[in-house]
Amino acid sequence: MKLYHLKHVPWLDSQLLYHAMPRVGLEGILILAPAEPYVCIGFHQDLMQDVDVAYCQEHDIPIFRREVGGGAVYLDGNQIFYQIVVHKDNPIAHGDKARFYERLLQPVAEAYDDLGVPARYRPINDIITTAGRKISGNGAATIGDYVILVGNLIADFDYESMAHVLRVPDEKFRDKIFKSMRQNLTTLKRETGRMPEWDEMTKPLLARFEKVLGPLEPAALPHAVREKAKALKPLFLSEEWLHKKGRRRPGRDVKIAAGVNVIQRLHKAPGGLLRATIEVKGDRLTSVSLSGDFFAYPEEAISKLESALSGASLEQVESIATDFYGHGGIETPGVTTEDWLKVLVG
Numbered sequence: 001m002k003l004y005h006l007k008h009v010p011w012l013d014s015q016l017l018y019h020a021m022p023r024v025g026l027e028g029i030l031i032l033a034p035a036e037p038y039v040c041i042g043f044h045q046d047l048m049q050d051v052d053v054a055y056c057q058e059h060d061i062p063i064f065r066r067e068v069g070g071g072a073v074y075l076d077g078n079q080i081f082y083q084i085v086v087h088k089d090n091p092i093a094h095g096d097k098a099r100f101y102e103r104l105l106q107p108v109a110e111a112y113d114d115l116g117v118p119a120r121y122r123p124i125n126d127i128i129t130t131a132g133r134k135i136s137g138n139g140a141a142t143i144g145d146y147v148i149l150v151g152n153l154i155a156d157f158d159y160e161s162m163a164h165v166l167r168v169p170d171e172k173f174r175d176k177i178f179k180s181m182r183q184n185l186t187t188l189k190r191e192t193g194r195m196p197e198w199d200e201m202t203k204p205l206l207a208r209f210e211k212v213l214g215p216l217e218p219a220a221l222p223h224a225v226r227e228k229a230k231a232l233k234p235l236f237l238s239e240e241w242l243h244k245k246g247r248r249r250p251g252r253d254v255k256i257a258a259g260v261n262v263i264q265r266l267h268k269a270p271g272g273l274l275r276a277t278i279e280v281k282g283d284r285l286t287s288v289s290l291s292g293d294f295f296a297y298p299e300e301a302i303s304k305l306e307s308a309l310s311g312a313s314l315e316q317v318e319s320i321a322t323d324f325y326g327h328g329g330i331e332t333p334g335v336t337t338e339d340w341l342k343v344l345v346g
Helices: 013-024 053-056 097-112 159-165 171-184 189-191 198-213 223-236 301-309 314-324 337-344
Strands: 002-009 029-033 038-041 064-067 074-075 079-087 119-122 125-127 134-143 146-154 253-258 260-269 272-281 284-292
Touching: 002 013, 002 198, 013 029, 013 079, 013 134, 013 146, 013 223, 029 064, 029 198, 053 159, 074 159, 079 198, 097 119, 097 125, 097 134, 097 146, 097 198, 146 198, 159 171, 171 253, 171 260, 171 272, 171 284, 260 337, 272 337, 284 301, 284 314, 301 314, 314 337
Parallel strands: 002 029, 038 064
Antiparallel strands: 029 079, 038 074, 079 146, 119 125, 125 134, 134 146, 253 260, 260 272, 272 284
16 A cells, blocks of 8 residues: 655645545555644534634634544644545455444554553544543545545644634533543643654554555655645635534534533523533533523522532433432422433433
C-alpha cells in the first residue's frame, strides 16, 4: 500500500485529500496534521445546533463538514491524523464496520503501548488507556466503492478551545463538558509528562499498521488527488453544504468518550420547565444538576434528589424519583415522577 507521509499541511487539505482519493480511485494511507486549527463536524450534525458559530467566526476558526459521521471536534497540529482509504474488495475492508474498526484500530492501541502508554481497543471505535480514558478519536465511512478510516494520535489537546467551540445551552453546561473531557479524554503529554516528537510518534504507528496493511511504500501524492481536492473545495466550503441540516434534538447530548455523555434534557411540565444536566457513564448517572422554573417545597428538596440520583444506575432512577415523594412532605406542584423521568432517562 502507498504511504503518503505529508506531515503538516493546510487545514483544508487535512480533510479534502482523503475525500479526493476515493473519487480518483486511489487506495493508500495518509499521515498528516493540520497546520492551522479548525472545527470538524460530522456528516449528520446540525451546524447551528452543535457548534458556536459566532465564537468560531470571532476567533477565525474555520469549520468543515466531513463525509464521516460522529461529532464536532476541535483539531490542530498537536494531533497526527491517519487516514486509510481501501477499495471495498480489499480484504482489509471485508466484514461489517465493527470488524473494520477492530482490524485497523488494534495497531493504533499497540502503537500507544510502544509510546509508553498502555492502551487497548474498545468497540466500536475508541482507543482507551488502562485507566479507561479515551486517547484517540476515530470514524469510518464509505465513499463510492471505497471504505475510509480516519483517526488520530493525540500528542496534546486544547480542552478549553474544544469546550468553547461547542454550542451549549448555558455556561454551566459548558463547564461540565470541560470537566468531563479533562476526566475522560487524555493525551500522550498528560500520560508521559512530555511532548513527543513527530517521528517518535509515527514510527511505531506505521510499523504496527504494516503488520495489517502489508508493506507501506512511501510515495508522492499523485497530482490527480490534489486536483480533485481543489475541485471539491467549492462544494465543501459552500454554505449549502456546511449548513446541511441534521436531525433536530431537544436539549443537548455531547459524547465525551465511548460510554461517557454529558446531556441536557428539557421538559415542560404543567408546573413549569424542568432542566436536567447529567453526566452518564456506562449505565450510571455520575452527576446530576436539576433546574428550571418550577416550585419545590421545601426548597432544599431538589438538592436532596440530586444527591440521591448521583451515582445511581439508570435502572434505579424511577424508584429514586418515586421514593423522593414518599417521605418528608415534599411537594412540587404540577411536577410528577413521570415528569422527572422524561428529563432524567428520556
